[in-house]
Amino acid sequence: MAVPCFSEPPRIGGTLVWYFSICHREVWFMSHGIEPDREDDFLVMGRLIDENSYRRDRHSVSFGDNRFDIVKVEDGTLVVGEVKKSSRSIDAARLQLAHYLYDLWKDGIIAKGQLLFPKEKRRKEVELTEETRHRLDGVYEEIREIACMAAPPKAVKNRFCSVCAYSDLCWS
Ligand code: SF4
Structure with missing residues (x-):
């Protein structure tokens, strides 16, 4: 049976799907409008790599609740590119990009995805x-359930905590 939810359902964009693969506590923070520290060194580094790579392509294209890093056409096919500073979380990045392709597919647009790791070439x-x-579809359901929780899931140390912009909310 579905969990009763008294808060607004979350708008599920790529970042929330990414967080889902990394840490469910992050999903709760983000779905409750608690932004990570924008000046966190790792977020700043990610933005710089994003803005200074693949400059000939179109950057930062909004689509629904998503923001595509890069959009281009190759051999007549739309290609959505997602720039990451490392392949350390490649599974999360893959799911995030698949979510973009799925949202486009729901709108009748067939596209391909490219994960781009400029520092690793x-x-x-x-x-x-x-x-x-x-x-x-299962991930969206789980995200909605996490967002409905009255309090965030307990902090559990994982391999991403050291680079997480929410770490002050967990370990200080
Ligand atoms: S610091 Fe760790 S437990 Fe806390 S939100 Fe980030 S990844 Fe999750």
């Missing part, structure tokens, strides 16, 4: 499959 192609769409 790497790129990975991402395609939307039926399996991924199914997985994402």
Whole structure:
């Protein structure tokens, strides 16, 4: 049975999907409008890499609740690029990009995804499959359940805590 929820359902954009793969506590913070520290060194570094890479392509394109880092057309196909500072969280990045492709697909737009790691000079192609769409439907449901919780999930140390812009809310 669905959990009764007395708060607004969250607007599920790519960042929330990304956080879901990293830490559910982050999902709760973000879905309650608690922004991470914008001047956090790791966030600033990510923004700088994003803004200074692949300059010929179109940057920061809004679509629904999402913001695509890069949009371009290759061989007649729309390609959405997501720039990351490292491949350390590649699974989260893959899910975030698949979410973008799924939102476009729901609007009748077939696109391909590219994960871009400029510092590592790497790129990975991402395609939307039926399996991924199914997985994402489950993720959206779980995100809504986390957002409905009266308090954030307990902080549990994980390998991303040292680079998390919310760490002051967990460990100070
Ligand atoms: S510091 Fe760790 S536990 Fe706290 S929100 Fe960030 S990743 Fe989650």
